[in-house]
Amino acid sequence: MKVKFLFISLLFCLFNNSVSQIIVNNNNPFNNAISLVDSILLGGGVVSSNHTFQGDAIQIGYFNAVNTNLNMDSGIVMSTGDINSLDPNFNGVINLPVNNVSDPDLLTVANSVPGLIGQTFSVSGIFDAALLEFDFIPNSDSLVFNYIFGSNEYLTWVNSEYNDVFGFFISGPGISGPYSSPPGFPNGSINIATVPNSNPPLPITISSVNNVLNSNYYINNTNVFQTLLCNGFTQKFQAYASVQCGQTYHIRLALADGSDANLDSWVFLEAESFSSNNxxxxxxxxxxxxxxxxxxxxxxxxxxxxxxxxxxxxxxxxxxxxxxxxxxxxxxxxxxxxxxxxxxxxxxxxxxxxxxxxxxxxxxxxxxxxxxxxxxxxxxxxxxxxxxTPLQITVLDSVNICDQIGEVALINSNLYGGLEPISINWSNGSNSDSIIVSPQNTELYSVSVYDNCDQEVHDSCMVWVQCPIENINIFTPNNDGINDFFIPINLDQYPNPSIMIYNRWGQLVYENENYQNNWDGSHYLSGEQLNEGLYYYFINPESEKFDYKDININYSGIIGQVQIIRD
Missing domain, CATH: 2.60.40.2030 (CalX-beta domain)
Known part of the structure; x- marks a missing residue:
C-alpha cells in the first residue's frame, strides 16, 4: 500500500532572484468552471457554453508559474488531490478530496497503455476523478490548446498498476470515436491527449512518458530547487483536433488516480491557448x-x-x-x-x-x-x-603562508552572478566554492567556473610559502664549502629580494635588486675580497605578508649586522 507524503520544508538557500515558486488559487472566481474556462483558458476564435466541473472544489483552480521551471506561465490546474500541495510556500492544511466521481473512459485509456508499450500491468480502477466539460464553437477548421501532465507517481511507480491517467475527449460533427459523448453528440468521442507522432496514438501517462520511454518529453523535478512540489512532468504538449468552422463541439478534460487514491497527479492547461485561429x-x-x-x-x-x-x-x-x-x-x-x-x-x-x-x-x-x-x-x-547577471569570479592574486608554523591558505572563489547549476573546478581537484591548502613550496592554484548559460570564467591565486626572515650574525667566505655565502634564514623563500651591504664607515660595498643568496664577501664593483669585520645589511624581501619596519621613506625591510670571518 502506498502512502501519500507531502513534504513542505522551509528552504534556506541563496538562489537566483529571477526564479519564483508556483502560486495556486482556487478561491472565487477560480473555483467556477465558467470563469476558469472563459476568463483563463480560452484564446481567440472560440465561444464556449454549458460549462460543468465534477470533483471536489479543491481539485481545480488557477496557477501562476512565471519564472518557474514548468515552462508554462499560467492557466488552469486540475489535480487528483488538493492543488495547494503544489505550492512549496503553502503553510495551510492540505485536504483530501471528497469525491465519488467516475469516468469509465479513463479506465479504458489507462488499460490501453500497457499493450502499446510492451507491458502487462493492469489498472484496477480510477479514483479522485476531476472532469471539466463544456461546449464550444470554433471559428476555423482546427482546435489547439497547450497542456502539461505532472505526477508524484514518477518515477517509482512507472510500469505498475498505479498508472494515473488523463484524457481530452472531444465529440461533435465529423468526429466518431470509441469513447462516450453526451446527448446531442451521437458518434462518440476521441482522446486527443496522446504522445506526439505516436502510431497508434499512445495516451500520455507516467508509463508512456518518463526517463526511459519518450524521455525527450520528460522533465525530472527531483534533486533540483523545486519551484513546484511535483516529482516530474512532461514538456509542454499541444492538443490538436480537426473541426468544422461554426459547428458545436463538446470536450471533456478528465484526470484520475489509477488503482488507488494516493500520490497526486496534475494537468496544467495553458492560459489563452484553447483557440481556433483559422x-x-x-x-x-x-x-x-x-x-x-x-x-x-x-x-x-x-x-x-x-x-x-x-x-x-x-x-x-x-x-x-x-x-x-x-x-x-x-x-x-x-x-x-x-x-x-x-x-x-x-x-x-x-x-x-x-x-x-x-x-x-x-x-x-x-x-x-x-x-x-x-x-x-x-x-x-x-x-x-x-x-x-554575467558570471564573475574574484580570487586573491596571491597569499603568503609559513609552513614552519603550520599556516594554511584559504582561497575563496567569490562567485557572483551566473545561472545555476554552476560547476567549479580547482586545479587541485576540488569542486567547492573555496579551498584550504598548505603546499610545501610556492604553488599556483587555478580555478575554472562554468554556468548553465555556457559561460565560463577563470582565475588563479599564487600561494607563496614564505616564513619570516631571520637575522644571522656571521658567515665565513673562505671557500671551504661551509657557510661561504651570506644567506639569512628563510630568505631563499622570497623570489626577488633586494639587499644593500655597508661597511662600518657607511660606504656601500654590495647591492643587488634580485639577490640570489650568492654574496661571498666581495666588493660589488671591484670584486675584491672585503676585509674581515662587521658589516651592516638592509634587506627588502618584497613581501606583502610581513610588516617589516620602514628603514627610510623609500625602503622597508630588515636591518642587521653580520661579521665576516675568513680563517
Missing amino acids: TIGLSSGIADSDTLLYEGCNSAYFNFERTDTVGDFTVHFDFNGTAIMGLDYDSIVDSLVIPSGQLVDTLFINPILDSISENTETVVLSVVYQDCSGQLDTSSATIYISDY
Missing part, C-alpha cells in the same frame, strides 16, 4: 528544453502550425510587450512564409544581454486572421525574458 496554430516555448529564458543566454521561439501543406502560406504578425525589439531582443521581420509541403515553421527570439537591472520583460506576438464568418480576430502568444 488555419494557423500559435504557440511559444524555450529552445533546447530550457525552462526559463535569460538575456544573452538562450533562445525562445514562436511556432506557427497550419492544417494542410498545400502551397506557400504567409503569416503576418505584430510584436508588442514590454521588451523593445533591437534593444532587448534581435530585430525580426513581421512575416514568414511556411513553404509548400510543410505544416510548421518556427520564429526564434534571441534576447540581448544589456546588463541593465530590469523586471521580467515580455515579447507578445499577435497574428491577425479571418474567421469562418469573415470577421477579423487576433491570436497572441507571450515569451518572458529574465535578466542574466
Whole structure:
C-alpha cells in the first residue's frame, strides 16, 4: 500500500532572484468552471457554453508559474488531490478530496497503455476523478490548446498498476470515436491527449512518458530547487483536433488516480491557448528544453502550425510587450512564409544581454486572421525574458603562508552572478566554492567556473610559502664549502629580494635588486675580497605578508649586522 507524503520544508538557500515558486488559487472566481474556462483558458476564435466541473472544489483552480521551471506561465490546474500541495510556500492544511466521481473512459485509456508499450500491468480502477466539460464553437477548421501532465507517481511507480491517467475527449460533427459523448453528440468521442507522432496514438501517462520511454518529453523535478512540489512532468504538449468552422463541439478534460487514491497527479492547461485561429496554430516555448529564458543566454521561439501543406502560406504578425525589439531582443521581420509541403515553421527570439537591472520583460506576438464568418480576430502568444547577471569570479592574486608554523591558505572563489547549476573546478581537484591548502613550496592554484548559460570564467591565486626572515650574525667566505655565502634564514623563500651591504664607515660595498643568496664577501664593483669585520645589511624581501619596519621613506625591510670571518 502506498502512502501519500507531502513534504513542505522551509528552504534556506541563496538562489537566483529571477526564479519564483508556483502560486495556486482556487478561491472565487477560480473555483467556477465558467470563469476558469472563459476568463483563463480560452484564446481567440472560440465561444464556449454549458460549462460543468465534477470533483471536489479543491481539485481545480488557477496557477501562476512565471519564472518557474514548468515552462508554462499560467492557466488552469486540475489535480487528483488538493492543488495547494503544489505550492512549496503553502503553510495551510492540505485536504483530501471528497469525491465519488467516475469516468469509465479513463479506465479504458489507462488499460490501453500497457499493450502499446510492451507491458502487462493492469489498472484496477480510477479514483479522485476531476472532469471539466463544456461546449464550444470554433471559428476555423482546427482546435489547439497547450497542456502539461505532472505526477508524484514518477518515477517509482512507472510500469505498475498505479498508472494515473488523463484524457481530452472531444465529440461533435465529423468526429466518431470509441469513447462516450453526451446527448446531442451521437458518434462518440476521441482522446486527443496522446504522445506526439505516436502510431497508434499512445495516451500520455507516467508509463508512456518518463526517463526511459519518450524521455525527450520528460522533465525530472527531483534533486533540483523545486519551484513546484511535483516529482516530474512532461514538456509542454499541444492538443490538436480537426473541426468544422461554426459547428458545436463538446470536450471533456478528465484526470484520475489509477488503482488507488494516493500520490497526486496534475494537468496544467495553458492560459489563452484553447483557440481556433483559422488555419494557423500559435504557440511559444524555450529552445533546447530550457525552462526559463535569460538575456544573452538562450533562445525562445514562436511556432506557427497550419492544417494542410498545400502551397506557400504567409503569416503576418505584430510584436508588442514590454521588451523593445533591437534593444532587448534581435530585430525580426513581421512575416514568414511556411513553404509548400510543410505544416510548421518556427520564429526564434534571441534576447540581448544589456546588463541593465530590469523586471521580467515580455515579447507578445499577435497574428491577425479571418474567421469562418469573415470577421477579423487576433491570436497572441507571450515569451518572458529574465535578466542574466554575467558570471564573475574574484580570487586573491596571491597569499603568503609559513609552513614552519603550520599556516594554511584559504582561497575563496567569490562567485557572483551566473545561472545555476554552476560547476567549479580547482586545479587541485576540488569542486567547492573555496579551498584550504598548505603546499610545501610556492604553488599556483587555478580555478575554472562554468554556468548553465555556457559561460565560463577563470582565475588563479599564487600561494607563496614564505616564513619570516631571520637575522644571522656571521658567515665565513673562505671557500671551504661551509657557510661561504651570506644567506639569512628563510630568505631563499622570497623570489626577488633586494639587499644593500655597508661597511662600518657607511660606504656601500654590495647591492643587488634580485639577490640570489650568492654574496661571498666581495666588493660589488671591484670584486675584491672585503676585509674581515662587521658589516651592516638592509634587506627588502618584497613581501606583502610581513610588516617589516620602514628603514627610510623609500625602503622597508630588515636591518642587521653580520661579521665576516675568513680563517
